[in-house]
Amino acid sequence: MKTCLRTLVAALGFTALAVSAQTKWDMPTPYPAANFHTENISQFAADVDKATAGKLKITVHAGGSLYKANEIKRAVQGGQAQIGEILLGGYANENPLFGTDNVPFLATSYAEAKKLAVAQKPALEALLAKQGLKMLFSVPWPPQGIFAAKPINAGGDLKGVKWRAYSPQTSRIAELVGAQPVTIQAAELSQALATGAVAAFMTSGATGYDSKVWEQVKYFYDTQAWLPKNAVLVSQKAFDALDKPTQAAVLKAAADAETRGWKTSEEKTKFYVEQLTKNGMNVAAPSAALKADLKKVGDTMIGEWQKTAGAEGQAILDAYKK
Numbered sequence: 420m421k422t423c424l425r426t427l428v429a430a431l432g433f434t435a436l437a438v439s440a441q442t443k444w445d446m447p448t449p450y451p452a453a454n455f456h457t458e459n460i461s462q463f464a465a466d467v468d469k470a471t472a473g474k475l476k477i478t479v480h481a482g483g484s485l486y487k488a489n490e491i492k493r494a495v496q497g498g499q500a501q502i503g504e505i506l507l508g509g510y511a512n513e514n515p516l517f518g519t520d521n522v523p524f525l526a527t528s529y530a531e532a533k534k535l536a537v538a539q540k541p542a543l544e545a546l547l548a549k550q551g552l553k554m555l556f557s558v559p560w561p562p563q564g565i566f567a568a569k570p571i572n573a574g575g576d577l578k579g580v581k582w583r584a585y586s587p588q589t590s591r592i593a594e595l596v597g598a599q600p601v602t603i604q605a606a607e608l609s610q611a612l613a614t615g616a617v618a619a620f621m622t623s624g625a626t627g628y629d630s631k632v633w634e635q636v637k638y639f640y641d642t643q644a645w646l647p648k649n650a651v652l653v654s655q656k657a658f659d660a661l662d663k664p665t666q667a668a669v670l671k672a673a674a675d676a677e678t679r680g681w682k683t684s685e686e687k688t689k690f691y692v693e694q695l696t697k698n699g700m701n702v703a704a705p706s707a708a709l710k711a712d713l714k715k716v717g718d719t720m721i722g723e724w725q726k727t728a729g730a731e732g733q734a735i736l737d738a739y740k741k
């Protein structure tokens with residue numbers, strides 16, 4: 420009887436050990452499951468699972484279902500979630516370094532966006548490290564254009580228009596053209612359009628496509644104003660708690676996700692814009708007048724960004740322009 424009990428206890432102990440050897444992470448993300456960023460992240464989670472033979476399980480909670488877009492960073496910092504995805508530019512009020520890639524017309528192509536990403540990386544990583552966060556990878560959205568219910572031929576056509584913003588800088592653009600900014604995350608965009616809460620905004624063809632915005636807005640101006648990035652952040656504490664081989668597997672899967680994400684983003688840019696046309700939208704290049712008005716906005720905003728980002732910001736610009 421005693422031996423029997425001992426065996427049972429030993430077996431239970433063994434099971435407990437085997438169970439505790441599996442780590443589970445929750446991963447909140449802001450964008451829908453079928454979005455290309457989310458698909459890339461799901462692949463990342465699957466790669467980690469495979470490389471660790473199931474030792475690290477990452478559960479992706481897409482579409483702001485676990486935490487809303489603007490709550491995800493704090494959740495990872497606070498340890499409520501171990502890992503999560505954020506739109507860097509959404510946090511520009513916390514520190515202008517987060518808004519580096521939201522400055523209009525600073526970096527407008529994939530090649531420039533890559534250069535800017537490399538230039539900003541050391542300062543961004545240092546800032547995140549102070550917050551107990553580690554950036555695993557970042558991936559850009561396609562170039563940002565203007566969506567509107569009415570034709571927009573110059574900046575003045577946006578006066579008084581209800582403008583959906585997703586970051587402090589997209590709100591600032593609205594102020595500078597005299598529109599009325601309302602912050603609405605991508606997960607609520609379709610609803611905001613349906614109820615008439617907003618009638619114009621800047622985003623990528625990808626989000627236009629995800630949100631089927633053609634049901635309400637009929638005009639897209641391909642201004643290619645900037646390529647904002649999403650970043651996947653992990654709690655340094657959660658990362659440090661992994662054994663070395665698991666850490667290596669996460670880093671390898673992250674590097675692969677970054678390469679794959681940049682490639683997919685660029686490759687799908689044309690597809691997204693074509694889908695807007697296919698679904699009845701008028702897709703056009705911005706008029707010369709609109710371009711000139713937006714350039715003025717960009718000039719103002721780079722100046723404002725430089726002022727708030729100070730010497731650190733200047734070092735990024737110098738590295739970028741080199």
Ligand code: PCA
Pocket residue numbers: 506560561585604605621622623624625626647
């Ligand atoms: N889509 C996201 C951010 C940038 C983009 O292209 C959004 O509209 O919320």
